[in-house]
Amino acid sequence: MLVAEQQEDSLAITPFRDDAPLDISLANVREVFPITRRRAYLNNASIAPASTPVMSAMQHFMSDVRDNGRNHYPRWCDYAETAIKARVGAMIGAKQSEIAFVKNTTEGLVAVANGLQWRKGDNVLLPDIEYPSNVYCWMKLAKLGVEIRWIKAKNGRILLEDIAALMDSRTRLLSLSAVQFSSGFKQDLAAVSELCMARKVLLNLDAIQWVGNQALNLADVHVDFMSFGGHKWLLAPIGTGIFYCNEKSIDLLDPPSVGYHTVDRGEAHLDYNLEYRPGAARFEEALANFPGIWGLDAAVRMHLAVTPIAAQERISSIVTYAAESLQSQGWRIISPRSHPNETSGLLSFAKDNLDAERAEKDLSAAGVDLAVRAGALRISPSFYNNEDDIDRMMAALNGY
Template identity: 85%
Template sequence: MLVAEKQELSLPLTPFRDDSPLDLSLENVREVFPITRSRAYLNNASIAPASTLVMSAMDHFMSDVRDNGRNRYPLWCDYAETAIKGRVGAMIGAKASEIAFVKNTTEGLVTVANGLDWRKGDNVLLPDIEYPSNVYCWMKLAKLGVEIRWIKARNGRIELDDIAALMDSRTRLLSLSAVQFSNGFKQDLAAVSELCSKKKVLLNLDAIQWVGNQALNLAEIHVDFLSFGGHKWFLAPIGTGIFYCNEKSIDLLDPPSVGYHTVDRGEAHMDYILDYRPGAARFEEALVNFPGIWGLDAAVRMHLAVTPIAAQEKIASVVSYAAERLQSRGWRIISPRSHPGETSGLLSFTKESLDVEKVAKSMNSAGVDLAVRAGALRISPSFYNDESDIDRMMAALESC
């Protein structure tokens, strides 16, 4: 039976106590994304469309605020801290105590950049094809005498040997995207983690193009810090995100912003003692975005129902189908795809002398959504997409 026909899939009116698994799978998850009825939406690496489950969760939370004001505020806090963070942890292989809610990836990256005790002469390693969020916060450290060492991409790849060649005794941190936004290159996180551990260099990941696209188990690799916004592959509301801080690394960061929620004083508002909350919760300095977090929780439950591994395999299948069809029609694939393990859910492609901006605009008018990145067209199908979306894209490309 299709999900849309099953009324019990709606999240219950009591928003802070629903731990039941969703009756979802790859076979029926498309039904909870209304956009699929009118568009071939292939731009999940930018902003993903909302599902009915996310919308319902946010509506139910706001209904509680409407009817009860702040009376259930302690229950919201407890549920977010335990149940929701617990489910996020289950999805990425982390402990609930290692997770903080943030507004976006940038907030997590800035927390690391502004929270470490930098010394003049320290250096940070960055790929030269990073998204700006993972560049500007490190550039700002120049006033402290911190140097950026740029890892030059080779054919769209960030090679492990090139990372290692730049490391020295003053290399404090490597910060890189787990999946590159422009071409979908997927980093070998286990190899990078092993290198950083061997060299005693902190590892910070921008994981917004990974989580929800690729399965992740942080219990299997050492990552010091990791950030991702909810609005892309995670299929959560805009203005939500996760900052992960490994419990072994938490004392390396001094919270750059502090407030009422940084400490654990309860209702003792005038008991001015700046003692940080245990775990990553200390990085939540004020009231968090509860409506968005309830929507994020619905997205997490959806991912857990489908399972991250099954989602990764479905995405890979759709991307492979797209690559085959594109190449058969003379399109050139930009994304690195020749080496095992380097492909992800992003696929960039082009043709010679093509006005990609014009093509993207024409595609949008035809009901097909993609992006232009680094001078090429880019698609990013999620697990709710299928081959029919690629067929529609190919038909629209033929008419451009």
């Protein structure tokens, strides 16, 4: 899967991968996740395990740094900006120029919160069950006179009519998770997007629980800004992520953090000219996490090889199998299941008087990994998981 190019200048290792598709499919993807030989890992909505392609890509990059120092630095930048961003764009239906590399979801959310020009009296709409990353950056705007209007969740669901009811002429932005981390509720992005466009409200998505879990085509739905870390469903390294900025919305954001990479001055370090790079690349203020980005690229290539639609269908099949198995043993499913368009790869479940923390520890000791959220157990299988993992979980739950 990896190639080493021989160069005339005797630089033996280069950090570039063969752009041919990976020989990975649903039939064999489990083989490249070593953790599956020891554990039933059902916690991909938290931190996903590393695959051999991701590990190999990162090692290949670091081998180049070991042998050649910074000699290939210009080529790293060019390859990341062109080939890798193009593949990320292909996965989510975005243009290469609309993508910036970030450390995590929070960094992208903060870029929006701190980059917009706020006016006293503006308001932001937030669901009241958001992950903290999509809360604190907006709370900090109170000192500028910006109000948060909380959308009340109903049984873990965020309803379109409840969003609309809070909008007025001073509503500047709606920021919400595309998939809710605790309930697994999947937002109807098309409907939300149409509402925001009709009301002239900016739409900002925390998509870390969507990308890699559900297929996405941003060419079909208008989103102004979107952020997602790589370490969950994308199956990429910790410390990597993507910030998407719609080309039609980019001039609304002033990069809150600027540096050498914000501009395009090459090696002219003393030619000070704060003229932003075109496109979303202006939000990359300094040297990027290239080893992690190479690992992220391997993960993206794996998703493209499997295809996002096939991955979504596989995940849905496993979750359905889990829900049916759990219900047959008296477990109560908390995640929305009555509306097929609202279901995702996260499944929360509980029983009366359940000690969820104790159950999670017992399952971990039995080689089954899941999470506790809001007093319930939560699984998040990826496309490398299978029904055997669910059967192992059910066996470990026997007696609860």
